[in-house]
Amino acid sequence: MTEKNGLPNMPFRLNRRQIISGMAALGAVAGSRNALAQKRIIVPEGEFTPLPIAIPNFVAGTPGDAEVGVGVSQVITNNLKRSGLFAPIDQAAFIERISNIDAAPQFQSWKTINAQALVTGRMTRQGDGRLKAEFRLWDVNTAQQLTGQQYFTSPEYWRRIAHIISDQIYERLTGEKGYFDSRVVFVDETGPKERRVKRLAMMDQDGANVRYLTKGSDLVLTPRFSPSTQEITYMEFGQGDPRVYLFNIETGQREIVGNFPGMSFSPRFSPDGQRVIMSLQQGGNSNLFVMDLRSKTTTRLTDTPAIDTSPSYAPDGSKICFESDRGGKPQIYVMPATGGAAQRISFGEGSYSTPVWSPRGDYIAFTKQGGGQFAIGIMKTDGSGERILTAGFHNEGPTFAPNGRVLMFFREPGGGGGPSLFTIDISGRNELRVPTPGFASDPAWSPLLS
């Protein structure tokens, strides 16, 4: 009761001014954090520039290892340079000579030649005949080791060791997986145009170690690697209808995939390697089928009065992109891997063909024909963000590097020449010819070997 009596005499009221001033006081406290923070200077303009990197010859562990030491550093230098992301510094500019990779280098002498990264390494023949490869990657400016590894291998695989080290360096300095320890299978073409001999061939991604897998008596097309990299599926024109074959790289054995009445073509492995998806001819049309390699059962995926071909799995195996002329002109469609409704995703001028899904899952590469030119391009998997990377008389058959950053394709210049292989970054930069012994077409990039 006393409280009740006392309060009316002292009414507590907040007028608007008091509330606002209270808010302002709180605001001042909240804002003081910003006021005390130091000045932020935005540096937004930096353009991409290849990273200057020094790669001295690997130190020889024994006198007999000098040659392989030079070879490894050359392969690494070539890989990094071809990637377009690094600018290896000419060895003639080096001030310090690396003789012991266990001691820290004299960073000042590498700063002087503007190197930002330094690779030191050593090759040593072991008592058991194996080759030991060690390397260290240094950040010159912070004088810190970024990574270091050692490997043991048979001496004849020194190039693979160099590719693996290249991948390590690439990944540490770009934040992306590398792609150097991989192979490419392609169709090697020799002879005059009328009587061109086409053989299945395989090489390292840099064009070295070319091996021929077929003799060239029969025409081969569209070779594709299995995820295990031990098998290749391709189409071959034999005595009868063209057939899809499986070829084991290690054993050299080959077998026909299924026994179908008509032509089978455009094969490609599923991401798990357990199935092969392909086109089967049915009259004037062709439809997509998938065959389980263990049970040999075949499932139809499309049933349209049109030509459905060039299927390619998404890396998670859930969807398929393919080419179809069901809408009139060849266009790219996407549908569930089990079949069902297909959705068209290409809507630009011209026609689209040979779609292939990136191993990263973010893009679909394609060949686009229109305006008298063949172009290589990419688009997002919903069809948006189409980008043409290169265009010309005849460019075709894109295939992604294992990291999804680079495309390889073949190009015919027209006239009397034959096709050659090229690589290009998915941003359209750094177009490079891949060295091959003769003409080459239909490349397919393997996954990483290790």
Place this chain on the structure above:
Amino acid sequence: MKVKVDKTLVASVVLHVLVLGWTMVSFSTRALEMAPEDSVPVDVVSPDQLAHIMAGMKTGKKENPKPLVDKIAEAKPVDDAVGKISEKAPPVVNETAPPPQPKIEEKPVEKKPDPPKVVEKPKEEPKPVEKKPDPVKPDPIAEAIKKEEKKPPPKPVAVKPPEPAKPKIVERHYDQTQIAALLDKRDPTRQAATGDTLNSNAALGTSKGAAADNSATWGAMFKQQVERCWKKPYGGIEAQRSEAVFNIRLKRDGSLEGMPVPEGTPSTPYLRVYQESALRAIIECQPYKLPAAFFEEWKYFAPVFTEQKT
């Protein structure tokens, strides 16, 4: 047993809860934490704006340990183009309500300072006397001031104002070359304010604290230099949202006092590489050539390397 609760107490509690709740919600949003826009020095600043920026806060320290501006020379005396300008300064004539008020409200009194009127001496003298009652009535502000001062307006007004006016008006002369100054009726003290007398109190400044912000100048110089060393890693065509922030301390000679300290830990391999590339650039490009006059500003700051287009 009924417990009686006072309504006003309840209202008070509810109001407190509402106000505090509202402030917690609203001040916790990110939008309010956005850094204020950087002020860019411009040439044209009105006296009012300048006064507002330099006003400081009531909570600022009153004492001034050292002058805010290095004294490099004696402040120039204001060039009083026309004798009359200095007259305006002493508005002490509070007691006489009429003189200050006419400036705003009354047309006839405005004529007083005009140079052409110099000739019409006799006219001016009688005016203030005649108009005395008029200004008081229409202007409520003036009325309020008068009430506070509680001084009878009519008596002193009649005698004082005309006397001091006389001798000075005689000294005036019309100079055609200084017509701009004649038209300029702003208070002349703005010129004297450019010396060490400006903002003599070391106030905390406004909430933006941008009074001494020269970062547009030295920041651009820093950017230009560090960009030359920045070998930005290639992030493909979709890596557009990378950002690396460092806290760096520089010595007077522009070299790093210590290793730059990155803010936060990169969440992806690419962001780590991006941050490392920026770190390399900061180290490689030192020493930085920055204006020594702003050392206090650039001795500790945070460069932000970013792909985000601003």
